[in-house]
Amino acid sequence: MDTLFNWHKNHHEKQLFGRYIHSDSIADLLENLPSKFEIKQLGFSVEKRPIYSVTIGTGKTKILLWSQMHGNESTTTKAVFDLFKIFQGDELLPEIQKILSSCTLCFVPILNPDGASAFTRINANKVDLNRDAQLRSQPESTLLWDLYQEFKPDYCFNLHGQRTIFGFEKTATSSVLSFLAPSADESRGVTLSRKRSMDVIAHIYKELQPYLPEQIGRYDDGFNLNCTGDTFQANGTPTLLFEAGHYPEDYDREETRRYVFMALVAGLHGICNEVTLKEEVYWSIPEHQKCFCDILFTNTASGDIKIQYLEKLTNGKIVFIPQFSENKMTSSRFGHRVIDVYGQEIKNILTENVIGKVDISQINLDNGITITL
Numbered sequence: 001m002d003t004l005f006n007w008h009k010n011h012h013e014k015q016l017f018g019r020y021i022h023s024d025s026i027a028d029l030l031e032n033l034p035s036k037f038e039i040k041q042l043g044f045s046v047e048k049r050p051i052y053s054v055t056i057g058t059g060k061t062k063i064l065l066w067s068q069m070h071g072n073e074s075t076t077t078k079a080v081f082d083l084f085k086i087f088q089g090d091e092l093l094p095e096i097q098k099i100l101s102s103c104t105l106c107f108v109p110i111l112n113p114d115g116a117s118a119f120t121r122i123n124a125n126k127v128d129l130n131r132d133a134q135l136r137s138q139p140e141s142t143l144l145w146d147l148y149q150e151f152k153p154d155y156c157f158n159l160h161g162q163r164t165i166f167g168f169e170k171t172a173t174s175s176v177l178s179f180l181a182p183s184a185d186e187s188r189g190v191t192l193s194r195k196r197s198m199d200v201i202a203h204i205y206k207e208l209q210p211y212l213p214e215q216i217g218r219y220d221d222g223f224n225l226n227c228t229g230d231t232f233q234a235n236g237t238p239t240l241l242f243e244a245g246h247y248p249e250d251y252d253r254e255e256t257r258r259y260v261f262m263a264l265v266a267g268l269h270g271i272c273n274e275v276t277l278k279e280e281v282y283w284s285i286p287e288h289q290k291c292f293c294d295i296l297f298t299n300t301a302s303g304d305i306k307i308q309y310l311e312k313l314t315n316g317k318i319v320f321i322p323q324f325s326e327n328k329m330t331s332s333r334f335g336h337r338v339i340d341v342y343g344q345e346i347k348n349i350l351t352e353n354v355i356g357k358v359d360i361s362q363i364n365l366d367n368g369i370t371i372t373l
């Protein structure tokens with residue numbers, strides 16, 4: 001893992017940076033992939049953007065991986081292109097060589113290019129593709145289903161990103177990566193395919209734990225057949241949900257990207273080596289909670305005040321607009337940034353009509369607290 005960590009520091013795909021990753025950002029990267037990659041245009045999104053698959057490897061174990069099913073969750077896409085980069089090296093690391101000789105990997109780097117372009121979770125018809133697995137009402141959902149039927153994967157990696165609100169109450173740490181072996185039915189029992197997913201996740205957890213102590217979490221396993229992972233798992237295909245989360249001070253998610261990359265390699269390696277671990281290792285991964293906000297003002301005259309950024313696409317850039325966080329979303333006890341204001345008055349702006357109207361440029365955090373409207 002150290003070798004991968006260091007490789008990534010120097011050699012990751014530098015053309016991709018930050019949060020706004022869309023079809024145009026990856027077009028020439030796809031075009032310039034060498035011939036050992038097979039690029040296929042699978043079809044089109046609602047707004048007629050092409051959706052591609054990239055296949056590489058010569059092994060018998062087939063793995064289907066898709067990213068940006070939610071358009072604004074781009075961290076895993078960057079990590080996928082980092083993988084493409086390491087696959088292109090002249091002298092492949094032995095673990096990378098092993099992956100390519102044992103597996104055939106089929107990636108869909110951006111499944112929801114319209115959402116990616118608009119920086120939204122949903123597609124152009126305002127449908128959450130990860131709740132459309134049964135209906136398959138959208139072209140993107142049909143396309144993934146058809147690819148799944150045709151490719152017949154032995155494993156699926158469902159690659160997502162999560163908000164900054166997730167963390168661990170017990171250790172007051174952020175959930176940088178989280179995983180789920182989705183349930184295959186209402187009973188949430190451990191089916192054969194679910195156990196295989198658990199094995200691979202447990203292996204990733206063991207490999208990554210030294211780099212991210214107390215920062216790797218497990219998603220709750222409530223069953224919902226409308227979710228793609230649950231559908232594939234119910235169908236008997238071991239499926240892993242990856243969630244790229246918030247690393248302290250890393251709103252561009254460039255640190256998280258590195259850990260996603262390492263987790264992908266660890267996961268693929270676990271599959272190649274057919275790792276089997278006790279189910280308890282999986283269950284020992286702590287379930288995370290919604291316990292963080294972006295900025296926590298403490299000791300104000302009104303008690304704690306929580307600020308959550310609204311991530312908004314403005315003139316081709318993602319801007320982070322601070323908003324007063326209402327409690328309904330998160331019981332946040334922790335802040336990624338904590339500012340003690342020693343009882344200064346900022347309560348007078350906490351009225352309904354100012355919520356969401358404060359601009360970061362108008363919050364002077366260093367020279368006392370002044371929030372102007």
Ligand SMILES: [Zn+2]
Pocket residue numbers: 070073130160161
């Ligand atoms: Zn997602």
